[in-house]
Amino acid sequence: MSLEQFKTRVLPVKDKLYRFALRFLKDEDDARDVVQEVLIKVWNKRDGMNQLENMEAWCMRITRNVSLDRLKSKHSKYTDPMREGFDVSGGENETPYRAAEMSDMMKNIGSFIEALPEKQRQVIQLRDVEGYSYKEISDILEIDMNQVKVNLFRARKAVKESLLNINAYGLG
Template identity: 55%
Template sequence: MSLELFHSQVVPIRPKLYRFAFRLLNNEEDAKDIIQDALLKVWHQQDRMAELQNLEAWCMRIVRNLALDRLKSKKYRSTEMLDRAGEMEAAHQPDPHLAAEQQDVMGRVHRIINALPEKYRTIIQLRDVDGFSYQQIADILELNMSEVKINLHRARKAVREQLQNIQVYGLQ
């Protein structure tokens, strides 16, 4: 693989890789480190790229494996549990009460998603945030399509049920 090919095919998917790593690790610096390691790994394994059907899925799988290794290591500690993607600035909202309520709901949703088992969290991230197809998710996670659909359904159902419990019963 030439440098130009690397820049044209791998570098454009870097923001998706970063969002995925950040979602798994909940830490900006660690996500940047993982992306750096992943890009180096892709570069060093460039001879495999000719046989790949989906370069993006392969890169996502590398990021996932590196992030999971980081999470499993004893050195890793999550220092920032707030997900900045759900934050909204009240100054841009016509009604500050509405903005505060939306921010509160988004915070709850992110806390619920972060409390899900890792495979559910990952599938929701890939499908609902990054917009990957079921087949791409199956390739990234090395699952079959029915497992992806079942796990996504279960993850969404768990989030929905917990939100309903909060709304109806005030349970946290």
């Protein structure tokens, strides 16, 4: 892989790698370090990259593994990555009340996702925040595609039920 190929195939996904690492590590500096480590690993293995079918999925898998290794070696503090993945502005019709309501809802969704089991949390992050296909998620997490679908269904259902409970009962 040449420098030009690296710039066109790998560097465009660095923001996704960062958000994925941040979801694991909950620390912005650690997530940036992981992405840098991943980019170095990819560059060092560039000679064997031309036969890779899905470079992005492979980079995500490396990010997952490096993030998990880092988690095993130390505990990290929490930062909220939810706002970075979504544009929650209401456009020109947004009122201060609506902006506060959306902000609260995004915080609630973030906390609901954080409360999910690890696999469900990873799958919902990759599918609904990052936009990966079921096949790509299956490759990244190294699990069967049916497990991806089941975990995504359960994660969405849990988040939806939690949102409905807040709206119905004002619980948070």
